[in-house]
Amino acid sequence: MTAHEDEEQGEVFFDESDIIDEIDVDEEGCMPFCLNCVFLVIFCYFTCIFFCVWVNSDLPDAEDDIVEDSDDSIHIFTGHTGELYAVACSPTDPVLVATGGGDDKGFLWKIGHADWASELQGHTDSVSSLAFSHDGQLLASGGFDGLVKVWDTSGNLKSTLEGPGGGIEWIRWHPKGHLILAGSEDCTVWMWNADNGSCLNVFSGHGASVTCGDFTPDGKTICTGSEDATLRIWNPRSGESIHVVRGHPYHTEGLTCLSISSDSTFAVTGSKDGSVHVVNITTGKVVSSWASQTSSTEGNPESIECVSFAPKFPWAVSGGMDRNLTIWDLQNSSPRFICNHEEGVTCLAWLGASKFLATGCCDGRICIWNCLSGECVETFKGHEHAIQSLSVASNLEFLVSVSMDGTARVFEIRNFR
Numbered sequence: 001m002t003a004h005e006d007e008e009q010g011e012v013f014f015d016e017s018d019i020i021d022e023i024d025v026d027e028e029g030c031m032p033f034c035l036n037c038v039f040l041v042i043f044c045y046f047t048c049i050f051f052c053v054w055v056n057s058d059l060p061d062a063e064d065d066i067v068e069d070s071d072d073s074i075h076i077f078t079g080h081t082g083e084l085y086a087v088a089c090s091p092t093d094p095v096l097v098a099t100g101g102g103d104d105k106g107f108l109w110k111i112g113h114a115d116w117a118s119e120l121q122g123h124t125d126s127v128s129s130l131a132f133s134h135d136g137q138l139l140a141s142g143g144f145d146g147l148v149k150v151w152d153t154s155g156n157l158k159s160t161l162e163g164p165g166g167g168i169e170w171i172r173w174h175p176k177g178h179l180i181l182a183g184s185e186d187c188t189v190w191m192w193n194a195d196n197g198s199c200l201n202v203f204s205g206h207g208a209s210v211t212c213g214d215f216t217p218d219g220k221t222i223c224t225g226s227e228d229a230t231l232r233i234w235n236p237r238s239g240e241s242i243h244v245v246r247g248h249p250y251h252t253e254g255l256t257c258l259s260i261s262s263d264s265t266f267a268v269t270g271s272k273d274g275s276v277h278v279v280n281i282t283t284g285k286v287v288s289s290w291a292s293q294t295s296s297t298e299g300n301p302e303s304i305e306c307v308s309f310a311p312k313f314p315w316a317v318s319g320g321m322d323r324n325l326t327i328w329d330l331q332n333s334s335p336r337f338i339c340n341h342e343e344g345v346t347c348l349a350w351l352g353a354s355k356f357l358a359t360g361c362c363d364g365r366i367c368i369w370n371c372l373s374g375e376c377v378e379t380f381k382g383h384e385h386a387i388q389s390l391s392v393a394s395n396l397e398f399l400v401s402v403s404m405d406g407t408a409r410v411f412e413i414r415n416f417r
């Protein structure tokens with residue numbers, strides 16, 4: 001309670017006229033019996049209860065403000081009515097953002113234009129993934145309804161791509177053309193031509209949900225990871241599986257995340273088993289392996305949730321439920337820095353090709369790390385629940401986050417270049 005409220009209470013309880021009898025507490029023995037005192041005590045007791053109930057019922061916002069952290073965001077998008085799972089910033093329009101979530105909706109909206117939003121209607125289950133084509137002309141949305149929908153940048157539906165028999169886990173565009181790749185819970189991966197909606201290939205072979213995947217940046221190969229603890233390397237044209245990476249020394253539990261180096265030579269994967277492995281895509285051989293300390297010493301490993309190669313440095317990074325971001329040196333196969341968080345790390349995003357990286361956490365915080373020094377240089381507060389995804393605007397001025405709290409928030413990152 002504030003000092004001001006205490007004063008008000010004082011006024012309620014101790015008006016001069018209410019003081020009927022003064023009692024010397026040092027006096028020996030019992031209090032002198034006084035009927036008026038009993039009434040005063042009872043009166044005060046009920047007044048106090050009444051006052052407490054009134055304060056608690058009428059002023060919840062004021063109390064929240066006292067407890068809650070500040071909000072560092074410069075824009076909040078509140079169009080969704082459920083948890084948010086996906087966010088994508090346009091690669092060509094620095095203010096255009098797409099978000100999707102548990103309300104079965106996607107939205108296109110603009111940073112700094114609170115009056116404009118375009119609703120992406122038609123999914124009948126959660127919108128789990130979003131991606132813009134590399135030329136910025138098209139947006140694809142994937143849903144747990146098993147559908148992929150293609151939209152123009154005004155939010156007009158161009159086509160609906162069907163085929164998978166289970167929810168869509170992720171979507172990627174070919175680095176050069178209008179081809180869409182999507183992984184499904186039904187163990188399959190689909191590739192379509194987004195311009196005319198034709199299915200180009202179905203990649204089958206995984207034995208469980210396909211949880212992560214991508215084209216190599218040269219567009220010549222596809223890598224996919226699955227709940228079945230394997231990585232598959234595919235020929236996009238023939239649909240053939242070139243390599244299946246499994247067994248020792250690879251993951252022992254389902255894969256959760258994957259990233260491919262900018263020269264298309266290595267894939268880094270993370271898993272529920274708490275380990276990170278780097279695979280040579282040409283040979284399908286594991287070239288580096290790291291297990292977090294907690295997973296190797298304790299019985300219960302903590303899942304790796306996000307991995308990425310650094311755009312400009314010979315590093316890979318991983319984040320997970322052990323609350324650490326680890327920056328790995330690829331040349332020495334050893335950790336450069338282990339960066340602690342207060343809660344689990346769910347997602348990460350490089351701020352362009354700089355040394356800075358953003359992590360999103362289960363407690364709703366976002367940390368900006370200088371990966372050369374291993375220091376947290378900024379913490380962005382505002383979200384009330386776990387961050388699910390992060391995306392960086394094409395002008396590198398804004399970081400957009402989506403959270404289980406039902407909001408998308410925009411933070412300024414122009415100081416981190």
Ligand SMILES: *[C@@H]1O[C@H](CO)[C@@H](O)[C@H](O)[C@H]1NC(C)=O
Pocket residue numbers: 193196198
């Ligand atoms: C879709 O477009 C591709 C390439 O432009 C073409 O080869 C294919 O025949 C088209 N499919 C349909 C169904 O129009």
Ligand SMILES: *[C@@H]1O[C@H](CO)[C@@H](O)[C@H](O)[C@H]1NC(C)=O
Pocket residue numbers: 265280281282283
């Ligand atoms: C991957 O393996 C192939 C075959 O052994 C080798 O020629 C190539 O150099 C390896 N790639 C890298 C980047 O080390």
Ligand SMILES: *[C@@H]1O[C@H](CO)[C@@H](O)[C@H](O)[C@H]1NC(C)=O
Pocket residue numbers: 291292293294322323324338340341
């Ligand atoms: C990760 O951080 C925790 C503290 O949150 C620490 O106990 C643990 O050892 C760290 N993991 C590694 C691999 O250092």
